[in-house]
Amino acid sequence: MKTPFSAYLEGIAPGAKRLVKCLKERYEYVSILCTDSVGFRAMASQRQVSVTGETMTTERGCVVRVYRDGLYSEYAFDRFDPSRPEETARELCEVLDRQLALLKRSGTAIYPTGLMEDGPAEVRAFFETGTLPEECDIPALIGRLTALSGLGMKEGRDMVDVRATLQSTHISKMFLTENRDMRQSYVYSEGTIVPLAVRDGKTVHTYAGVSGRCGPELADQMEEKVFESVRTLEDLLKAESVEPGEYDVITSPEVTGLIAHEAFGHGVEMDMFVKNRALGREHIGKRVGSDLVTMHEGALCAQSVTGYAFDDEGTPAGDVTEIDHGILKTGICDALSALRLGTKPTGNGKRENFEHKVYTRMTNTLFDSGTSTLEEMIASIRHGYYLVGMESGMEDPKHWGIQCIVERGYEIRDGKLTGKVVAPLVMTGYVPDLLGSVSMLSSDREVFGTGGCGKGYKEWVKVADGGPCLKCRARLG
Amino acid sequence: MRMDILDTVLRQVREIGADDWEITDTLEDGWEFYFIRHALDQNRAKKVRHLRVTLYKKIDGGAFLGSAGGEIPVTSTPGESQKLLRTFLSRAEYVRNPYYDLNGPREAQTDGIAAEADVEKTAEDFLRAMESVREDENAFVNSYEIFTSRVEKRFVNSRGIDVRYAYPSSMLETVVNARNREREIEMYRMIKGGSCDGEEVRRCVEESMAAGLDRLGARPTPALGRCPVIFTGEDAAELFNYFAFLLNAGSRYRGTSRQELGKDVVEGAQGDRITLRGLGYLPNSSGNRAFDPEGAPVRDIDLIREGRAVSYWGSRAFSRYLGLEDSFIISNFGVSGGTARREELFEGTCLEAAAFSDFQVDPVTGDMAGEIRLGYLYRNGERIPVTGGSVSGNLRKLAAHMRMTKEERQYDSVRIPCCTRLEDVTVAGCE
Numbered sequence: 007m008k009t010p011f012s013a014y015l016e017g018i019a020p021g022a023k024r025l026v027k028c029l030k031e032r033y034e035y036v037s038i039l040c041t042d043s044v045g046f047r048a049m050a051s052q053r054q055v056s057v058t059g060e061t062m063t064t065e066r067g068c069v070v071r072v073y074r075d076g077l078y079s080e081y082a083f084d085r086f087d088p089s090r091p092e093e094t095a096r097e098l099c100e101v102l103d104r105q106l107a108l109l110k111r112s113g114t115a116i117y118p119t120g121l122m123e124d125g126p127a128e129v130r131a132f133f134e135t136g137t138l139p140e141e142c143d144i145p146a147l148i149g150r151l152t153a154l155s156g157l158g159m160k161e162g163r164d165m166v167d168v169r170a171t172l173q174s175t176h177i178s179k180m181f182l183t184e185n186r187d188m189r190q191s192y193v194y195s196e197g198t199i200v201p202l203a204v205r206d207g208k209t210v211h212t213y214a215g216v217s218g219r220c221g222p223e224l225a226d227q228m229e230e231k232v233f234e235s236v237r238t239l240e241d242l243l244k245a246e247s248v249e250p251g252e253y254d255v256i257t258s259p260e261v262t263g264l265i266a267h268e269a270f271g272h273g274v275e276m277d278m279f280v281k282n283r284a285l286g287r288e289h290i291g292k293r294v295g296s297d298l299v300t301m302h303e304g305a306l307c308a309q310s311v312t313g314y315a316f317d318d319e320g321t322p323a324g325d326v327t328e329i330d331h332g333i334l335k336t337g338i339c340d341a342l343s344a345l346r347l348g349t350k351p352t353g354n355g356k357r358e359n360f361e362h363k364v365y366t367r368m369t370n371t372l373f374d375s376g377t378s379t380l381e382e383m384i385a386s387i388r389h390g391y392y393l394v395g396m397e398s399g400m401e402d403p404k405h406w407g408i409q410c411i412v413e414r415g416y417e418i419r420d421g422k423l424t425g426k427v428v429a430p431l432v433m434t435g436y437v438p439d440l441l442g443s444v445s446m447l448s449s450d451r452e453v454f455g456t457g458g459c460g461k462g463y464k465e466w467v468k469v470a471d472g473g474p475c476l477k478c479r480a481r482l483g
Numbered sequence: 484m485r486m487d488i489l490d491t492v493l494r495q496v497r498e499i500g501a502d503d504w505e506i507t508d509t510l511e512d513g514w515e516f517y518f519i520r521h522a523l524d525q526n527r528a529k530k531v532r533h534l535r536v537t538l539y540k541k542i543d544g545g546a547f548l549g550s551a552g553g554e555i556p557v558t559s560t561p562g563e564s565q566k567l568l569r570t571f572l573s574r575a576e577y578v579r580n581p582y583y584d585l586n587g588p589r590e591a592q593t594d595g596i597a598a599e600a601d602v603e604k605t606a607e608d609f610l611r612a613m614e615s616v617r618e619d620e621n622a623f624v625n626s627y628e629i630f631t632s633r634v635e636k637r638f639v640n641s642r643g644i645d646v647r648y649a650y651p652s653s654m655l656e657t658v659v660n661a662r663n664r665e666r667e668i669e670m671y672r673m674i675k676g677g678s679c680d681g682e683e684v685r686r687c688v689e690e691s692m693a694a695g696l697d698r699l700g701a702r703p704t705p706a707l708g709r710c711p712v713i714f715t716g717e718d719a720a721e722l723f724n725y726f727a728f729l730l731n732a733g734s735r736y737r738g739t740s741r742q743e744l745g746k747d748v749v750e751g752a753q754g755d756r757i758t759l760r761g762l763g764y765l766p767n768s769s770g771n772r773a774f775d776p777e778g779a780p781v782r783d784i785d786l787i788r789e790g791r792a793v794s795y796w797g798s799r800a801f802s803r804y805l806g807l808e809d810s811f812i813i814s815n816f817g818v819s820g821g822t823a824r825r826e827e828l829f830e831g832t833c834l835e836a837a838a839f840s841d842f843q844v845d846p847v848t849g850d851m852a853g854e855i856r857l858g859y860l861y862r863n864g865e866r867i868p869v870t871g872g873s874v875s876g877n878l879r880k881l882a883a884h885m886r887m888t889k890e891e892r893q894y895d896s897v898r899i900p901c902c903t904r905l906e907d908v909t910v911a912g913c914e
Binding site for chain 2: 046051055057064082085102104105106111112113115117202280282355398399400404405435464482
């Protein structure tokens with residue numbers, strides 16, 4: 007079925023349009039983003055059960071963007087009476103005028119920016135979905151999650167607990183300007199299994215997840231993740247420390263995604279180009295990877311947790327080829343940064359929620375597949391590791407450094423897995439060196455969307471990433 | 484006259500048939516300023532209100548206590564809020580957790596905790612502090628973001644608690660550059676607090692620029708194998724979060740911590756014996772509150788005394804499951820127990836880890852790792868700036884030989900030793 011659009015947003019739309027009209031008398035550009043997203047998060051383990059009506063992206067509120075004299079300003083609010091938009095307009099003008107008075111007192115200069123285009127657009131994008139989160143049978147789901155937890159306890163040895171979590175969010179967003187009326191709704195869901203075990207004084211835990219632009223029926227795919235995560239625990243329990251050094255490695259699709267996201271993706275977010283904070287700017291048109299490396303980014307690239315129709319600035323979703331056979335073609339861009347750089351926005355202007363500013367943010371960041379099999383890739387390595395499971399990463403676009411914390415590595419010697427496991431691993435290096443060393447890619451591809459992404463240490467948004475298995479050279483510690 | 488949403492929801496929760504309930508009403512008035520160099524990129528204001536409700540239902544005659552909740556949008560009609568509350572209540576009936584009593588009213592120590600919360604003044608103080616930073620062509624501010632807000636909370640529950648408090652909260656994100664003829668590098672810093680301490684802001688930003696200049700001339704970190712590492716920056720707080728996690732009632736109840744009270748937190752400790760306290764107040768901390776989020780009064784409390792676990796801390800539910808009556812959620816922590824002078828910790832060949840890309844300690848396993856953005860190698864009487872490579876190890880084991888300075892430094896809501904030394908840390912180089 008088509009995901010229904012929020013009745014609340016339908017109801018305030020006429021008032022929001024009047025607010026835009028009212029503010030247009032004072033400002034050269036006015037837009038309003040209105041959001042109403044509902045959902046739930048349910049968790050069951052052997053020791054605790056919880057249900058909440060909040061997820062990372064549930065929200066209801068509005069944010070107005072206005073432009074005058076080269077400056078963009080915003081006002082976020084959640085109390086809006088659509089029958090009296092003039093009141094909100096007055097509040098907005100009063101608070102922004104107070105800010106401008108302060109800036110004048112402190113002698114602050116403005117970073118001048120041009121006027122944003124406001125070509126006509128009418129969008130109604132209501133994506134297909136299964137069950138809606140608000141219609142999910144929560145008691146039945148709790149029973150199911152409890153059973154998955156019990157299954158993990160039964161399957162594993164020395165188990166302390168297994169947490170099974172499912173969350174689902176029904177997103178509704180409306181973007182209005184004088185000439186645009188864009189509305190979208192979709193549902194995305196995530197399920198995770200997190201087992202914990204203790205053996206001989208050693209505590210280990212892991213997670214396995216599933217996600218997609220679908221409803222809570224995603225729970226159907228969680229059982230296999232119980233078996234997968236319990237197997238992983240056994241590997242972690244016997245893991246040793248790695249001897250620090252540079253190795254030939256094969257990255258699993260999940261680790262490939264981490265590289266795509268942290269090592270490369272952040273480096274071509276073009277709001278960083280405006281601030282001269284990204285080395286990528288100097289490499290457009292130049293080689294940054296081996297000929298085998300092609301990478302795409304965009305909300306249209308996959309039907310994932312971030313597969314929307316338009317971004318939070320009313321720019322249609324895109325599919326950008328960032329790297330084509332090793333050559334850096336372009337980055338991704340929000341609308342204001344595009345104005346400043348004299349380029350076109352790519353549909354990557356995202357907010358944590360209506361209360362937060364727009365930044366250039368990733369959506370689906372994916373390596374293209376190759377032609378090899380995993381077996382061929384393993385057979386090609388004399389001594390190295392097959393890296394599996396991502397824990398975290400941190401961007402460093404100014405210097406194109408990498409920090410990826412990988413859960414575990416399986417030793418390869420003379421073209422065969424030896425059974426030895428090393429964990430955890432910190433993979434560091436220089437992005438062009440890493441991408442330049444890619445010598446094989448597998449023919450399959452997976453997309454992962456259970457995580458969130460911060461810009462620096464804040465501004466959390468949903469993203470997805472992935473790709474095939476990569477063979478490359480990396481430094482492990 | 485239209486009723487305020489809180490009055491409506493209060494009336495509804497009293498009538499809906501819940502055995503207990505809690506409501507948190509949060510109003511936030513925030514100002515934000517974004518800069519590229521010192522030119523204003525964008526200004527923002529926000530005025531938002533969040534009303535969160537949890538409903539409780541006794542199950543099996545009170546053997547279990549179910550709970551469920553969520554946010555009631557402040558634009559909800561009475562019909563919408565009633566529908567949401569019914570949904571929460573029906574969900575609560577299936578959430579079978581062991582029974583516990585909610586917090587009841589108790590007096591809080593409020594002296595000295597109330598702080599000025601004027602967003603306009605705080606914003607102006609930040610603007611002036613950033614303008615006063617000393618820069619030159621080799622080290623300068625690249626960009627910064629100022630966030631200031633005044634938060635006002637009211638917590639009401641079915642056991643008679645009705646408390647209100649307000650506090651300031653601020654954050655400054657700075658990126659500074661250092662450059663020479665060959666290249667330009669950056670250093671990142673996030674400064675959090677209550678309001679703006681202009682002197683501290685200037686000091687932190689100028690420290691970042693000095694670190695940037697050092698990083699500019701830094702050599703690739705050599706492969707040191709296992710060697711002593713001294714943690715000197717804000718990242719060191721992550722080491723002590725591990726100990727706070729060990730004593731968290733939720734961690735203990737869930738089995739992610741196996742720490743027992745009365746026992747040492749570090750097996751076979753031969754270094755300094757750590758003391759960890761929850762603090763009701765720290766100067767200009769963004770964590771200063773008279774009450775915790777569940778309405779319990781906040782005070783100073785010892786969690787670890789000279790290396791020995793003395794108390795758990797945490798939310799009401801998990802504290803009651805562990806049999807604690809008087810516990811609460813801590814927002815400020817203090818670490819002490821260091822016996823060394825700074826220079827004593829830098830003896831022999833060692834690496835000072837001054838800044839990481841993102842230093843992390845897994846609180847469950849104790850595994851720690853981080854890429855080195857700036858370090859200093861102390862060898863043969865020299866102090867050599869280094870960058871790249873990583874440190875890793877397991878804090879559970881490494882803490883046995885942990886040494887700390889007596890001198891302490893505060894980073895927002897934590898006060899920790901200025902320097903913490905661990906032996907036998909794995910240092911992967913990048914030469």
